Amino acid sequence: MGSPTGFIKHAREEAPKRPVSERVKDFAEVEQPLSEERLETQAARCMDCGIPYCHMVGCPVRNLVPDFNDMIYRHQWRRALELLHSRNNLPEITGRICPALCEASCTLSINQKAVTIRQIELQIVERGWKEGWIQPEPAAVKSGKRVAVIGSGPAGLVAAQQIARAGHDVVVFERDEHPGGILRYGIPDFKLEKRFIDRRLDQMRGEGVVFETGVEAGVDISARYLLRSFDAVLIAIGARAPRDLKIPGRDLKGVHQAMEFLTQQNRINEGVAVPEDRRISAAGKNIVVVGGGDTGADCIGVCRRQGAAEIQQIELLPQPPAGREADNPWPTWPRILRTSSSHEEGCARLWSIGAKEFVGDAQGRLKKLRCVRLDWSAPDASGRATFKEIPGSEFEIKAELALLAMGFVHPEHGPLVQDLALALDERGNIKVTPRLATSTEGVFACGDAVMGASLVVRAIDMGRTAAEAVNAHLAR
Numbered sequence: 001m002g003s004p005t006g007f008i009k010h011a012r013e014e015a016p017k018r019p020v021s022e023r024v025k026d027f028a029e030v031e032q033p034l035s036e037e038r039l040e041t042q043a044a045r046c047m048d049c050g051i052p053y054c055h056m057v058g059c060p061v062r063n064l065v066p067d068f069n070d071m072i073y074r075h076q077w078r079r080a081l082e083l084l085h086s087r088n089n090l091p092e093i094t095g096r097i098c099p100a101l102c103e104a105s106c107t108l109s110i111n112q113k114a115v116t117i118r119q120i121e122l123q124i125v126e127r128g129w130k131e132g133w134i135q136p137e138p139a140a141v142k143s144g145k146r147v148a149v150i151g152s153g154p155a156g157l158v159a160a161q162q163i164a165r166a167g168h169d170v171v172v173f174e175r176d177e178h179p180g181g182i183l184r185y186g187i188p189d190f191k192l193e194k195r196f197i198d199r200r201l202d203q204m205r206g207e208g209v210v211f212e213t214g215v216e217a218g219v220d221i222s223a224r225y226l227l228r229s230f231d232a233v234l235i236a237i238g239a240r241a242p243r244d245l246k247i248p249g250r251d252l253k254g255v256h257q258a259m260e261f262l263t264q265q266n267r268i269n270e271g272v273a274v275p276e277d278r279r280i281s282a283a284g285k286n287i288v289v290v291g292g293g294d295t296g297a298d299c300i301g302v303c304r305r306q307g308a309a310e311i312q313q314i315e316l317l318p319q320p321p322a323g324r325e326a327d328n329p330w331p332t333w334p335r336i337l338r339t340s341s342s343h344e345e346g347c348a349r350l351w352s353i354g355a356k357e358f359v360g361d362a363q364g365r366l367k368k369l370r371c372v373r374l375d376w377s378a379p380d381a382s383g384r385a386t387f388k389e390i391p392g393s394e395f396e397i398k399a400e401l402a403l404l405a406m407g408f409v410h411p412e413h414g415p416l417v418q419d420l421a422l423a424l425d426e427r428g429n430i431k432v433t434p435r436l437a438t439s440t441e442g443v444f445a446c447g448d449a450v451m452g453a454s455l456v457v458r459a460i461d462m463g464r465t466a467a468e469a470v471n472a473h474l475a476r
């Protein structure tokens with residue numbers, strides 16, 4: 001423990017954000033670093049608890065948080081970087097966009113503000129890149145065995161890196177034009193600039209990982225080819241089948257899935273020219289975002305930057321409380337109201353709202369969304385929370401663009417899943433054993449494709465577990 005009294009002497013200091021008036025004019029990152037001196041002070045707040053809940057309960061990759069906090073307090077940045085990388089292949093990603101499950105279980109957060117763990121993680125790895133400490137780590141000995149990884153989101157990337165470092169030849173097949181999955185074609189640049197993914201991809205290429213992009217496995221290459229040409233196959237295709245809103249008017253022009261919108265803006269930022277007739281633009285429009293979660297918040301930030309008029313976000317569930325309730329104690333994840341940087345940039349948030357009908361004009365263009373207010377006060381007979389519509393509470397939201405951000409149901413059940421004959425679980429995700437083996441010999445799966453839509457840090461953790469399983473399979 002660096003400083004026994006750090007948590008008494010120092011208050012939590014958040015990393016600064018660029019002012020709203022400036023940041024909404026571009027897609028560059030909102031958050032800025034703390035000075036190293038201030039960050040070292042923040043690390044001194046760590047109490048080095050006997051039982052570090054941040055590490056054991058909170059963080060899915062079990063980052064060694066108290067140890068790296070201590071190292072930062074003692075200015076041992078390079079040692080801290082090695083420790084960080086021993087658990088997490090992509091700390092520059094989690095350091096930017098992880099919801100910091102660790103901080104929710106930080107002991108300090110029982111009655112004070114948690115240690116700024118995510119920010120410390122980010123600045124450790126960024127110092128590593130700046131100093132040139134992060135270089136390719138190719139395997140000393142090659143096995144001659146070949147592994148195909150399908151999908152290059154965080155799960156596939158991390159697994160590919162770990163398998164290559166064990167000496168196997170890895171080819172990552174990706175259907176999009178560049179690797180990264182949702183990191184590249186979902187999460188907006190103002191949360192995660194794509195140059196941070198490219199830097200890590202270069203390291204992986206230096207370790208021998210080959211990326212074959214623009215290749216849809218199951219369509220451009222067959223399942224049979226994969227099974228014949230590789231000693232093991234790892235499926236990391238994400239959970240990309242979106243939940244839809246099947247209400248009247250769904251087919252009107254101006255109603256889109258959130259991912260269509262977010263992906264298009266990320267491609268435009270990359271320099272891709274999108275023809276005007278395919279462009280989904282929020283400029284000058286009234287927007288309704290359906291879904292109160294993080295994807296919805298990302299849509300709000302992009303709409304604001306595109307020059308939207310009014311933005312309203314509606315959510316079926318009631319507004320969460322400002323603080324923890326009795327049935328949601330530390331160190332569990334707090335189910336509380338969260339305000340993202342996009343919300344700060346301006347939008348109305350409406351809770352306990354049901355969407356009834358999209359209404360259009362004679363040309364089939366969206367003009368408004370008919371809604372109804374919901375009453376969640378009475379649980380059903382089994383005690384579960386449920387809602388009923390409040391009679392006479394119908395109202396309309398003016399909207400020329402509606403973005404559906406209601407989550408994802410399961411992975412796509414396309415030719416790859418069918419031709420590999422992969423068994424699915426009751427939710428439609430790929431069924432795996434505890435060692436992530438699928439129902440087909442030599443085929444493994446990981447990430448959202450197995451868990452359902454989740455978080456980057458969980459995809460990283462599962463990618464590492466999958467790599468261990470594949471490496472063990474190849475060592476037989």
Ligand SMILES: Cc1cc2nc3c(=O)[nH]c(=O)nc-3n(C[C@H](O)[C@H](O)[C@H](O)COP(=O)(O)OP(=O)(O)OC[C@H]3O[C@@H](n4cnc5c(N)ncnc54)[C@H](O)[C@@H]3O)c2cc1C
Pocket residue numbers: 097098099150151152153154155156173174175176180181182183186187191215216217218236237238239240262294295298416446447448449453454455456457459
């Ligand atoms: C808009 C949005 C914002 C998010 N923000 C956050 C956040 O801030 N923090 C956080 O922790 N999590 C966030 N998430 C969740 C997080 O991005 C996912 O949990 C994570 O990306 C899952 O990783 P994955 O590798 O399993 O799948 P994905 O990232 O979905 O990658 C799967 C890849 O497989 C490819 N693929 C699919 N089928 C094939 C095929 N047949 N052949 C070849 N390639 C194929 C896809 O093109 C894709 O590149 C967000 C999700 C969304 C949608």
Ligand code: SF4
Pocket residue numbers: 058059060061062063065088094095098099100101102103117118121457
């Ligand atoms: S990966 Fe996420 S949960 Fe783990 S230490 Fe980093 S910010 Fe916390």
